[in-house]
Amino acid sequence: MTTATNIATTQVYRVWIKATPQAIWDAITKPEWTDRYGYTGLAEYDLRPGGAFRMVAGPAMESHGFSGPMVDGEVLEADPPRKLVQTWRLLMDPELEAEGFTRLTYEIEEGEGGVTKLTVIHDVEGAPKLAPMVAGEADETGAGGGWAWILSDLKSLLETGKPLAG
């Protein structure tokens, strides 16, 4: 059993996906893709420094009783299809919202044989409630498996055309 004190303030996740950097960039930034994997939701990005970011509940989330914006933030750096740096705040719970904005970085690097390396760095300093959640520690309570699960699902979607079952 882990406790929140074990969670570092920077979390790093990496996955190799057989897809182009552009396909991965689109899957992160375009609503028609973001609604198909992980927690789902429709991404709205103004992809320039200072631009707004929102993740709004899509049909799948609405069927679970959620509506409106679920995550918000600001774009800090957008270098398609290589690097995206943004702030990120979860709005689905007042306590999580009160922890404020965290910093999220996506790095996309083309490798050999059509395989692309995606690295997600989530700096969760000052967000002790969010940290275990995005680390997937609340998976058993039905809160999902955090970044590891999101990236596993994204890989499945891009490589097979389908997200993971269930």
Place this chain on the structure above:
Amino acid sequence: MTDDDRVFKALADPTRRFLLDRLFERDGRTLTELESELQMTRFGVMKHLRLLEDAGLVVSRRSGREKLHYLNPVPIRLIHDRWIDKYTERQVSALADLKTELEETA
């Protein structure tokens, strides 16, 4: 060698599992910190870390002059999602339900 082969090979060694356990306890450590917990040369620890990095279980990042090592849980999640789930989900959830029930009545 497939990605899964690399993960299983990396995990099939007590020193490498020990390193992963240390990173699970506290992430983002330097080679010097990790080395101090093992009766092994710096070169030996580096070799193990390299194997863990090749398998994707450890990701290293520069922070100023230091190189920090992070545990990457995604490869294990992939194995879990792709085939452990397939065989065990029903049994595991039944066991989890039983555990909850026992703990509540204890």
